[in-house]
Amino acid sequence: MKKYAMFAYSIICYLIGFASxxxxxxxxxxxxxxxxxxxxVELSMPLALLKNLGLVLLFAVPHSVMARKSFKDWITKHIPKPIERSTYVLQAGLLLGLLVWQWSPLGGTIWTVTPGTPLYYSIYVMFFLGWGILFLSTFLINHFDLFGLRQTFLELQNKPYKELNFKVISLYKYVRHPLYMGGIMGLWFTPVMSGTHLVFAISLTAYFFIGALFEERDLKKAFGEKYRAYANKTPMMIPLTKWKNSSNTSTSLTSDQLAEQGQ
Incomplete structure (x- = not known):
């Protein structure tokens, strides 16, 4: 019964995370x-900025801390290991939803693109392309492992959890963090950039880069020269910003480590 409860819990966490x-x-x-x-606009500029900063920190700090191995080792002493990832997805989903829901408008307009023009439609193409890259990246890692469903499903089948071998394929040949790259594209490609949207985009973009730096540190510790060699010839988030020594990348990493790129 406990295994079924954990599987049901992971499904609920997945739905909340995906909905957010x-x-x-x-x-x-x-x-x-x-x-x-x-x-x-509801608040004065200083109060709105202060509130928004608090919301970003409320989302970013647990999101980064809970992704670290030291925290995972600690929390699995208190909760069953198969639901550790689902619990992470649950808190991330709830806090992301809170961030968006409570974001304080700031007003103002930075740029506006005339509706119906080629540029207007091009921006929307890039907007949806960015989110498409984000979702595709989750499947390149292993979507159901990333969101915690695979862990509880294996437990339900009485099978041990095994880390998946991650091949540097598709988007990962061009950038080390395509998931973040897609999110940044979705944030910045907009036909109307308001002051509200600008601060929102800057805040989350900054978090993506800071989070990527923490993840890179963990990956270098885990894989040493193998990951450093991959990083040396593969850009972090902007394609074609580094020369490659070879057209083929043979690095093989585990999904548990590179899944952190979704965190």
Whole structure:
């Protein structure tokens, strides 16, 4: 019964995490005005900035701390190991949803692209391409492992959890963090850049880069020269910014380590 409960818990966590990402995407570019971050201004500029900074820290700190191996080793002494990842997904989903829901509007307009022009449609193509890259990246890692379902499903089948070998394929040949790259594209490609959206985009972009630096440190500790060689010839998030020594990358990493690129 306990195994079924853990599997049900992981499904609930997955749905909450996935829903929060959709909520985040749909809150941008006035795709659904009712949940857009570009609402009427409610607070003074200093208070709004202070509140937004607090929301970013509330999301970013647990998101990074819980991704570290030391925290995982600690928390699995208190909860069953198969639901550790699902618990991470749950807190990340809830805090991302809170971040978007409570984001304080700032007003102002930085740029506006005229609707119906080629540039307007090109921006939306890049916007959706970015989110497509983000979701594709989760499957290149292993979508269900990344979101915690594989761990509880294996437990349900009485099979031991084994780390997956990760081949540097597809997008990972061009950037080390395609998931973050996709998210950044989704944040910045907008036909109307308001002050609200600008601060939102800057805050999360900064977090993506800081989070990537922490993950790179862990990956270098885990894989040493193998990961350093991969990093030396593969850009972090911007394709074609480094020369490659070879067209083929043979690095093989485990999914548990590179899954942290989604954290």
């Amino acid at each position: 990402i959709l909520f985040w995407i749909l809150s941008l570019n006035d795709l659904i005005p009712a949940i857009s971050i570009d609402r009427p």
